[in-house]
C-alpha cells in the first residue's frame with residue numbers, strides 16, 4: 001500500500017462529525033472543537049483517540065487514497081469514484097503497469113493509478129496549465145507518491161512514453177491524439193476516453209476504429225444510493241444524474 005509512508009510524519013484524523021484532517025506533529029492543532037497539543041499528536045497511533053481541551057474527540061485512522069483525495073487542493077472538477085472504479089476494473093490495470101493520463105487537473109485519477117500500479121509501475125500525467133500542474137505536483141508530493149510524474153505539457157505536442165499499458169484521456173478534444181496513443185500502447189493495452197458530451201464520444205469512436213483499435217465499448221454508470229430510515233430502506237431522492245461517458249478501446 002503506497003500510502004504507508006505518511007504515518008511517520010503526520011497523522012490522518014477524523015472528528016466526531018466525520019470531518020477529516022491531516023495533523024502535523026510539529027504544531028498544536030486548533031479547531032472549533034478545541035486544541036490538541038503537538039506532544040499528544042506525536043505519540044498517537046492508528047486507533048488512538050485524541051481529546052481536545054474541550055473534551056471533544058478525534059480518532060487517528062489508517063487513510064486510503066480516497067481520504068487523501070477528499071482533502072487535496074483542487075481548482076477544477078475531478079473525476080468521481082463511480083467512473084474511476086470502472087476504469088480500474090475494465091482495464092484490469094495493476095502492479096507494475098505503465099499508465100499515461102491527460103489532463104491531470106488536481107490529480108484524482110492519477111492518484112488512483114499510482115495506488116494500483118505500485119512501486120514497480122509508473123504514471124505519467126500531462127497537464128497543459130502550469131498552475132494546475134503545480135497543484136497536482138504538490139498534492140502528489142504531500143501524499144509521498146513517488147511513482148507519478150506530472151508533466152506541464154500539451155499532450156497534443158506528442159506522447160513521449162512508449163510501451164504503455166493504459167492511456168486515459170479526460171480532454172475536450174481527445175480524438176486529436178488517438179493515432180499517437182495507438183503507437184505508444186503495448187499490444188494488449190487500453191485507451192480510455194472520458195467525455196461529458198456524447199458527440200465527443202461519437203467522433204472518438206469513429207477515429208478509434210480507423211486507427212485500428214478493437215474491443216470498443218461505451219459505458220455510462222448511474223449509481224443509486226440508498227438511505228436507511230426507521231420506516232425502511234429506500235433510494236435517496238437525489239442522485240448524480242450525469243458525470244460522463246467512458247469509451248474503452250484495446251490495441252490487440
Ligand SMILES: C[S@@+](CC[C@H](N)C(=O)[O-])C[C@H]1O[C@@H](n2cnc3c(N)ncnc32)[C@H](O)[C@@H]1O
Pocket residue numbers: 076077078079102103104105106107108109110126127128129132153154155156170171172
Ligand atoms: C477535467 S480536468 C481533469 C480531471 C482529472 N482527469 C481528474 O482525475 O480529476 C481536465 C484537465 O485537462 C487539462 N488539459 C486540457 N487540454 C490539455 C492538453 N492539450 N494537454 C494537457 N492537459 C490538458 C486542463 O487544463 C484540465 O486541468
